Amino acid sequence: MINKIVQCVPNFSEGRRVEVIEEIVRAIGDTERARVLDYSYDQSHNRSVVTFIGNPEAVLEAAFRGAKKAAERIDMRRHSGEHPRMGATDVIPFIPITGVGIEECIGMAKMLGRRLADELDIPVYLYEAAASRPERENLADVRQGEYEGLIDSITKPERKPDFGPTRVNPGAGATAVGARFPLVPFNINLDTDDVKIAQNIARVIRGSSGGFSTVKALGVMIKETGKAQVTINLCDYHTVPPHRVFEMVKKEAARYGVAVLDSEIIGVVPCDVLTKSAEFYLHLNGFKGNQIMEKRLME
């Protein structure tokens, strides 16, 4: 049996008072069976990001406790920072990792939204895969006008929250709650100092210019190595795993007589990101997720 694992990466509007950030992290991490993997904060953004995982029940409860603590300790009336934001808990995405699909994460977003509204009196917007309408899928659109602008605009019919009052919570603001696939940052280094080749290849693979619809990519120069890089975000690794992009980049680079040097995956990723590619190259048929020992030890 594989246990269900969901990841959650809430962003809080506090990046300066370390004791407040730590209180929030503690509220999340002290929740039974939720585990904080990482947290970081930025003074100029005045914003912090917490990454935690656990089973759906634990993650839902921990997300609520983090938002509750943030509502107690952060006052949006006195908040300033470079990063766009509209609430003390600004955004909460639920991300399926193991044994759950995006549908279950959408359900979690709705449950949490209802609870933030009912228990903390915070207006909530559902976004990305949980969005109630297409124009709310993009977080930047949801957050338009930020905290200060939303105070007035929230009363417009098109800005009506999905849950809670049609009035910004004075201290806690408003919160976006959503569901999305895990993002896998994947870079491929080319044996060339010609950044144009990397840019051409990025254009071929990314959705915005006709490539894979779940892939974002740019061509950049890496100063340290003097080599060009195709820097990629795989936004749905189930649909487009690393090997598919890697093989396409290799083929396209060969057309310029350029070799692929190596690749790198940034950050913490579900093991399936790599096992999918191993299955492809090894012609590994019939391999099942529950054959991975580490998946069977989780709870």
Added chain:
Amino acid sequence: MINKIVQCVPNFSEGRRVEVIEEIVRAIGDTERARVLDYSYDQSHNRSVVTFIGNPEAVLEAAFRGAKKAAERIDMRRHSGEHPRMGATDVIPFIPITGVGIEECIGMAKMLGRRLADELDIPVYLYEAAASRPERENLADVRQGEYEGLIDSITKPERKPDFGPTRVNPGAGATAVGARFPLVPFNINLDTDDVKIAQNIARVIRGSSGGFSTVKALGVMIKETGKAQVTINLCDYHTVPPHRVFEMVKKEAARYGVAVLDSEIIGVVPCDVLTKSAEFYLHLNGFKGNQIMEKRLME
């Protein structure tokens, strides 16, 4: 931080009295932080196999509790079965999975051996990587003569146990405790009905005929498909991961004009078995074990 995970696969000399097998499994599984992944038993062998995992402390304690229960409930004086055996708990291997090496598992084998001797009065032989001398590495050699034969031969100097009395425990017999790498059963199916080709390739890759020293392999016919298969055991996937064998089989098969159809991995394996191959094919440099999310959730 990655938590340490050790696997243990004890074999017990009971394959008929289901209630006894379940008592043993319960003694293991009730140990805090030890988790039973699987157990199976065979009536004609009159033998059961339990697979469990956990951190080193939990696994050591659970292995002891299983052996204690087996000593209470199994009487070797009344045991018969087709499979060679010398004790109620016949053999206990510790297997490194994550965050531990073979050295730590050897240490566990010695600690458990000492405890089985001191607390249960059972003579213990260390075997495989934990063996105290080369002639005890092979389990079949350690078990020679079985329970009945060992009653006399145990007094010979060359059969002196590594721990405990130089006298077989009348009810519990003797136990082999060891450490080994996880075994990965890996089969590669060829697009041919000529089993000789599979046999030739098996000979090339296996250690016993000059190939990879940690690889065992045979060429067989699969009746259901009418195709030949190279059936492989990777005895140390750190040294020889699946892709290295797969690529060599592919090359050797091509020499006969035969294609590789597909491959299969049997049973539950550490995720690194697959991530090692993904790293190879994707030229993935600098990837670290703690970038696998599932490894960070274990305890």
